[in-house]
Amino acid sequence: MAHSKFHHFPSPAKLNLFLHIVGRRANGYHELETVFQFLDYGDDIAICVTEDSEITLLTPIAGVNNDDNLIVKAAKLLQKETQIPLGAEIKLNKKLPMGGGLGGGSSNAATVLIALNLLWQTKLTYQQLAELGLTLGADVPIFILGSAAFAQGIGEQLTPVTPKEYIYLVTKPDCSISTQAVFTAKELTRDTAKLNLNISSIDQLIEQSHNDCQPLVIKHYPEVANLLAWLVEYAPSQMTGTGACIFSRFESEQEARRVADLLPQSVQSFVAKGVNQSSLHRYLASVELN
Numbered sequence: 001m002a003h004s005k006f007h008h009f010p011s012p013a014k015l016n017l018f019l020h021i022v023g024r025r026a027n028g029y030h031e032l033e034t035v036f037q038f039l040d041y042g043d044d045i046a047i048c049v050t051e052d053s054e055i056t057l058l059t060p061i062a063g064v065n066n067d068d069n070l071i072v073k074a075a076k077l078l079q080k081e082t083q084i085p086l087g088a089e090i091k092l093n094k095k096l097p098m099g100g101g102l103g104g105g106s107s108n109a110a111t112v113l114i115a116l117n118l119l120w121q122t123k124l125t126y127q128q129l130a131e132l133g134l135t136l137g138a139d140v141p142i143f144i145l146g147s148a149a150f151a152q153g154i155g156e157q158l159t160p161v162t163p164k165e166y167i168y169l170v171t172k173p174d175c176s177i178s179t180q181a182v183f184t185a186k187e188l189t190r191d192t193a194k195l196n197l198n199i200s201s202i203d204q205l206i207e208q209s210h211n212d213c214q215p216l217v218i219k220h221y222p223e224v225a226n227l228l229a230w231l232v233e234y235a236p237s238q239m240t241g242t243g244a245c246i247f248s249r250f251e252s253e254q255e256a257r258r259v260a261d262l263l264p265q266s267v268q269s270f271v272a273k274g275v276n277q278s279s280l281h282r283y284l285a286s287v288e289l290n
């Protein structure tokens with residue numbers, strides 16, 4: 001493998017098609033039940049292996065120190081775990097809104113773990129990468145698995161499911177919401193009954209489910225409440241994760257784009273398809289690295 005070459009890897013977004021909070025652990029973390037599905041839209045990460053042990057992020061994110069960037073953290077974690085003497089130069093083309101419940105940071109970390117495990121030939125299993133990744137963020141394991149899944153625990157107990165692949169208009173209200181602030185809020189309901197999963201009727205289950213964070217967020221963020229009220233006039237719409245992004249469901253791309261065109265100019269949005277295989281895994285299956 002030539003070491004001067006940049007290899008490109010997709011780093012897709014996820015949606016939480018619903019998000020139930022079913023309990024709270026002694027350490028403060030919340031027990032969730034959610035269905036993760038990927039979007040065929042996301043960031044691009046380019047990686048070049050180096051002979052020294054430096055991990056260099058050539059494209060810093062404004063407002064995030066490189067040492068706090070999940071990309072750098074993931075690379076260093078794999079390096080430490082495997083004692084590999086190689087390093088990497090990494091470039092990130094960020095397209096996903098940050099802190100919006102689309103899991104971009106966790107996805108970036110998962111892409112780096114999988115890509116460097118290949119490029120450095122460190123040969124950890126996906127199970128080992130998921131365990132490593134979980135120490136960086138609750139959503140990293142789903143991006144390592146790469147299949148849509150029903151998740152329990154803090155998001156690490158994953159059962160693959162295949163919900164219908166709709167087209168989504170994803171919008172970002174003009175506010176940012178801290179995951180921690182949502183989870184520490186007193187009014188958050190934490191007692192939704194656990195589901196009896198029947199994977200053959202997953203679409204029906206999704207239809208009857210909700211996001212427990214949404215009422216709290218709507219109450220405190222008029223930007224989310226107003227945008228959601230506008231969107232539900234056009235399509236079934238719900239918040240993903242702890243917010244603030246909203247996904248609106250359509251049968252066709254044309255319909256989704258028609259509504260996107262009607263959005264106020266100030267609202268950031270994109271149209272993408274919900275997919276049950278992550279674009280990273282689809283890409284890995286289709287290419288041979290050289």
Ligand SMILES: C[C@@](CO)(OP(=O)(O)O)[C@H](O)COP(=O)(O)OP(=O)(O)OC[C@H]1O[C@@H](n2ccc(N)nc2=O)[C@H](O)[C@@H]1O
Nearest residue numbers: 028029030101103137138139154155179180183241242243
């Ligand atoms: C709830 C989800 C659903 O996908 O929301 P989004 O972040 O995507 O909106 C995620 O699991 C979030 O995952 P992630 O954003 O990686 O969370 P972490 O960095 O691990 O945790 C951020 C903070 O949220 C709280 N936290 C997180 C996950 C969880 N199950 N219970 C919690 O109480 C903890 O206080 C933690 O300090």
Ligand SMILES: Nc1ncnc2c1ncn2[C@@H]1O[C@H](COP(=O)(O)OP(=O)(O)O)[C@@H](O)[C@H]1O
Nearest residue numbers: 069070071098099100101102103104105106108
């Ligand atoms: N590579 C990264 N991409 C995005 N966010 C990152 C990254 N590294 C660290 N972060 C931090 O993680 C926070 C959460 O980002 P993100 O994963 O996009 O949102 P969410 O968890 O709401 O889906 C960001 O606000 C940022 O401070």
